[in-house]
Amino acid sequence: MNARDGRLVVQIADGGIGIDADMLPRLFNAFEQGERTVTRRYGGLGLGLSISKALIEMHQGTLTAASEGKGRGATFTISLATISPPPAVPSGKASHGGLPPEPSRILLVEDHEDTRRIMCRLLRSWGHTVSSAWNISSALELAEAESFDLLISDLGLPDGSGMDLIRQLRLKRSIKGIALSGYGMEEDVAQTKAAGFLAHLTKPVDLQELEVVVRQILLRPVA
Secondary structure: OEEEOOOOEEEEHHHHHOOOOOOOOHOOOOOOOOOOOHHHHHOOOOHHHHHHHHHHHHHEEEEEEEEEOOOOEEEEEEEEEOOOOOOOOOOOOOOOOOOOOOOEEEEEEEOHHHHHHHHHHHHHHHHOOEEEOOHHHHHHHHHOOOOOOOOEEEEEOOEEEEHHHHHHHHHOEEEEEEEOOOOOOOHHHHHHHHOOOEEEEEEEOOOHHHHHHHHHHHHHHOO
């Protein structure tokens, strides 16, 4: 780790299985897992590097990878700009940089366990309180026990559609919603908004877009 030319550079190297040259250009793509034999041996969704790159780029940094080939390890390099201390904020005029003034309560509904766990971790890193469910039934149980500011729900759930879920929730209380779906045609978006969702994001979800949309939806007045 060292600082040079106004940037902090961190390099992490290993002597592991290495990365083939033809794999390097797509290494940071969402759900990219390389050889299936490696995937079966080591597991994973192929989201870790994509999420890491997105988080670093949110801070105006870069994440790159290099390897001399299979069996010769890999080196990952993180580069972040150093900054001067922010100016003091006058008392009584604190700025929240466009974020909601208080942490929000989010109900995340996703039936894929690893995706649900990763998204929970990401949302919590943004300062929110997150409860998660894997189907409509468990989501309704959580909603009976506590109130939420925002619902983020996959549409394809084991016991119905996320559209069924938001309709049932909105019968009892106002709640904002973001739909997640593998389908993003105009008709799909229109259906989710008619059901009560305020936004529709197509999978695989761009993490920077997700952060922006969550912030925008939470700042909107409750309908």
